[in-house]
Amino acid sequence: MNKGERTRQKLVDTTAELLQRQGYHATGLAQIVAESGAPRGSLYFHFPGGKDELAVMALDASSRAWRTRIDATVTAAADLGQAVEDVCKLLADDLAASHYQRGCPVAAVALEAAATSPSVRAAVEGHYAEWADAIVARVTTAGLPRDAAKQLATFVLASIEGALLLAKVQRSKQPLLTVGTMLRQMAAMAPRKRSR
Amino acid sequence: MNKGERTRQKLVDTTAELLQRQGYHATGLAQIVAESGAPRGSLYFHFPGGKDELAVMALDASSRAWRTRIDATVTAAADLGQAVEDVCKLLADDLAASHYQRGCPVAAVALEAAATSPSVRAAVEGHYAEWADAIVARVTTAGLPRDAAKQLATFVLASIEGALLLAKVQRSKQPLLTVGTMLRQMAAMAPRKRSR
Secondary structure, eight states: OOOOHHHHHHHHHHHHHHHHOOOOOOOOOHHHHHTTTOHHHHHHHHHHHHHHHHHHHHHHHHHHHHHHHHHHHHHHHHSSSHHHHHHHHHHHHHHTTTTTTOOOTHHHHHGGGGGGGGHHHHHHHHHHHHHHHHHHHHHHTOOOHHHHHHHHHHHHHHHHHHHHHHHHHHHHHHHHHHHHHHHHHHHHHSSSOOOO | OOHHHHHHHHHHHHHHHHHHHSSTTTTOHHHHHHHOOHHHHHHHHOTHHHHHHHHHHHHHHHHHHHHHHEEEEHHHSSSSHHHHHHHHHHHHHHHHHTTOOOOOOTTHHHGGGGSSSSHHHHHHHHHHHHHHHHHHHHHHHTOOOOOHEEEEEEHHHHHHHHHHHHHHHHTTTTHHHHHHHHHHHHHHHHHOOOOO
16 A cells, blocks of 8 residues: 555545544544544545545445454354344444444434435445345345345344444443344244245 | 523424434534524523533423323334334334434434533433333333343334334335334234233
């Protein structure tokens, strides 16, 4: 990486972290420049579209990083129920390690949607759709019919997102651990495709 | 209500709506004054603590209004599963009626917690705790042992919060309706206290 690429990377990483901790509107360009240590002029050089362009890139980067870690956890798990419970534990540990500052990298921005730009809204929608598709793929592999898989994916994604929110508010891993345990129990009871 | 009380009420209602639609930081005092139609000077007259004091009062008012509607729905339902599903339908209809702008009255502010004041954070935490307690009370009445009731309450609250978020992002009732159906099925399978 040359110097310009490093500066660009620092701007993206800092923005991702701020969006995760505090949302879109609390995050100003001055704070991004200050916390990243990047030269002020570099922001518009790398991101001529300003805060919106930078936010879309940042959501992209943090969503991808999250996805990589979650995929690894899911792949390592023995079965579907274990996979879901392990992901909840991973997210609980991450949140606690950040002193309950960093929850879902996309959620804070998602809930300010009424006051953000169409490009940021589209990015948020795209990331949730990707996560739901990844769950559908995993659940279908476990033998669920496609319609049941889609329902279960919505349910899993919703309950984990909500648990991340409650855990952040309560500054406690408990909501994520509880939801993980209950989702594992549900997965064990989910209908399977009839074997021939 | 005299003129001063009406002005105060308008300021609280407008703030509640803006916090619900777009969160804490996107909501400026100038916008509150403009959308409420209240005289500029009246804001600091009624709320000497400024935006934080007004936000706490607004979260209080909208949380109470939500609670009243949800309680009525729960009371009218035949059983626990029906109650949860009906609440999800109510929230889905409300969200759709607001063109997917108004989700949970507290969630957007909750996720900006890293950048809000201790008084606002405490208000948010208090409202979630109240909702969880209300669910525990209803679930215990349905015959669940207290530990199972607390787990189920966390799970119900988390999945409904997450579904509200996904429904807002996708501009669709579907996540709420799916979660409502699945929670009803779960409630039907929940353990009961042994009858004597």
